[in-house]
Amino acid sequence: MIYTVTLNPAIDKTVVIDEYQRGKVNRSINTRKDVGGKGINVSKVLKVLGIDSVCTGILGNENSNFFLNYLESLNIKSDFYLVSGENRTNIKIVEKKHRTVTDINDKGFIVTHEELKKFIDYFLSLVDERDLVVLSGSLPEGIKDSIYGDLINLLKGKSVKVILDADNNSLIEGVEAIPYAIKPNVYELKGLVDIDEKNIGSIVKAGRDLINKGIEKVLISSGREGAVYVTAKNIYFSEGLEVPIESTVGAGDAMVAGMAYGIENGLSDYEVFKLAIACGTAKVMTAGTEIPDIERIKEITSKIIVKPL
């Protein structure tokens, strides 16, 4: 079973405007609200790919029904540890004129040490060596940056594979614990290793260094520029496809879903990479964090050109 862990879920409020006017009244063209947060988005795309997962993590009690009802409507199993407080709302400003998305991500609820410990104990009782765990997203107040590293060590103790998608110090500390796989974007990678994010050779070298440390799969995404996949045996590159963009929010999560699906199903590095790119590309063609459909993912998969490096 795949478990996605979201410690800081979010409602994504997408506001479409023509052009942001600082200090003025801005009027929206349209708005939408989606259930989001990185691990939850991964579970949404896994469902489309036809694979079950359990969405776990920590959820604020106050507006929890918005999340739980939505996941139930998609037939995605959820098993969150509930804490008091409200799940954050993250604002995504889509500017039509400039074709940009600006994220304003809130902090979220506060988690006490005791609550976190209860969640970890419960979560560890759920998983065994047959499972794959996706740890992703930012941390609510009260949880230290060491959490992903700590969880990776505990999960490795149970022979559970982990895919990590985090940033800043939680990524640095997570990588020190050597997860099975990671999916940084180039900016997250730059926070980890000194790279020139415009130079493919520099990105590949960073990927190889991480593989030499013991991480088995390193998928580095670079938005429209595409992605690089470095494993012990292969190095692949693919350019991003030119597609109509609705919202880039959740592209990385969709990519992680493709990666998790491929790893869970024993696909080759080549197939994993193609599927991950297809999921990310299909996602940018949907509004907000709406899930891409499977037919589009299949169609894009057939168009992706992967170059071995």
Ligand SMILES: Nc1ncnc2c1ncn2[C@@H]1O[C@H](COP(=O)(O)OP(=O)(O)O)[C@@H](O)[C@H]1O
């Ligand atoms: N503007 C875009 N055009 C085409 N594909 C995109 C675009 N943005 C993202 N993608 C696809 O989604 C993948 C993940 O996007 P990226 O923005 O790098 O992730 P993250 O959301 O983690 O920052 C990219 O590698 C690419 O395949």
Ligand SMILES: O=P(O)(O)OC[C@H]1O[C@](O)(COP(=O)(O)O)[C@@H](O)[C@@H]1O
């Ligand atoms: O936990 P963070 O880092 O604040 O990110 C949460 C945000 O990331 C998202 O999961 C989208 O992530 P990506 O665009 O990186 O795939 C949104 O749904 C959510 O608002």
